[in-house]
Amino acid sequence: MWTLSFEFLCYLLIGFLGTFAFFKKTPWPMMAAFLLSVAVWANLERLNPYMQGNQDFQLLARLVPFFLGGAVVKVLSKRIGLGWQGALVAAIVAAACIFGLDGFGNQMAAPFLAYLLLWISTWLPCPKIVMKNDVSYGAYIYAFRVQQLLAVLGGYHWGVWWFTLAAVFATMPLAITSWLAVEQPIMRMARRRI
Template identity: 65%
Template sequence: MSAAVLTPKALPTPDIGSRLDPRRNSLNLIRLVLAFSVLLAHSWHIVGDGAGWGFRGENLGGWAVAGFFGISGYLITASRFGNRIGPYLVHRVARIFPAFIVCLLVMAFVFAPVAYLIQHGSLSGFLQTPTTPLNSVFANLSLRIVSYDIAGTPAGVPYPGAWNGSLWTLYFEFLCYLLVGLMGFLPIVKKTPWPVIAAFAVSVLVWANVGLIKPYLQSNLDFELAARLVPFFLGGAVVQVLSHRIGIHKIAGPVSLAIAALSIFFVDGFGGQLAAPFIAYGLLWISTWLPQPAIVARHDISYGAYIYAFPVQQLLAVFGAYHWGVWWFTLAATLCTIPLAAASWLFVERPVMRRARKS
């Protein structure tokens, strides 16, 4: 599929640009690039070579997650406003949970036993360790990651005690799904964009004042992480509720990215969150002209790449690959992650989502 948009003749007259064609864009490719940007960002930590690239207090992985949340906010808001709450929730659960649960099982009963065998020379006691494999799966089933190690693995690596440092964001992603789901019950939300715009503005104000609010929540880390990520999701939602008015325009796209850059670099503390709608709009604009390979258009392996990259990196580290340095390590991790991501898409994600749509 080539990256293209609908012709102006197919659009309502108020649009200043074309609506994003769901069949002809390169969002799959952009999400895949964001997923592997997270992999690259984690490589510095996993090989023990510092925090890696970053700017304005956030590393490359953090900005990639912001992009993920912005695109998700745009797409998920459209899903909610186009569906009743039942089908909406079924689709959201089908998209997130099955592949996530399979990933937990693969880490617990494939990756961890290999690491345990290397550490101890046998699997004796593997099932009765302080963090048992079964408990690591059960404890994390709700998406809120509370158990990062499995049977004391991985150990003897630069970043020990954590098999997956990416999964924690899924909990907050799903909270955003529920937030939009609840907003969809209010008739006014579908009639005017202002409630969504107001919700975004409030979320930015909360993050801008998070230091003042935290003491009243006993410095709750979940609240802080939610306050940091929700504005990016609602920024995408803002673009969605305005999309029938503004469309995707060839001038507005680069202008939006320029405004985002100015906000990030000149607004201390919350510039990224304030720029969230412009980041989302800019990514959507890029998706209208960036060429996308046909195989990527047909097969969205970005979620699988995101959830499997970190455990693949840690398993490589267990085998000593962290000695190769960031770039060779990243290349090896990318090549090893792609087959797992493809398998997740072909055998878990796509079949489950097709079944959910049919039901």
């Protein structure tokens, strides 16, 4: 839940970048924007005095590379496709970044992780009920609040596996309700207008 405002800012950033024609013609500007976002995160300690230690700036600097990493994969998707060879390379490069680049390796690994996750999503079998009912956004929105509530109620004493299981079972009814009552009807209305 706490990431939603940052997600909104990232969508605004993508919308802003998309207004420039050269961002639409070639993937290089998006790749440059991603690398710039990684450089900002890697040099955050140097930038902090200019931002007066602003926590929102620090969180945004941490998250923007992940968002732009996904955007890089999107702009390259027609050129690189999704295959097991690419997924293998992505996994190796992501691991090298994460374990080899101290302080900014996670951010640098973002496009490789995005590619790997997209490939996994096409490779794993998906039941029809899941294909027709996407509760992932509801889970994304409510999971943090459910986890916080469980922790306040003492769930952290249960151990990580029982806590995780309880959080999943408590989050899913909220996510399903969100899908059925809000997201699916809005998506239907949007499709009718298009």
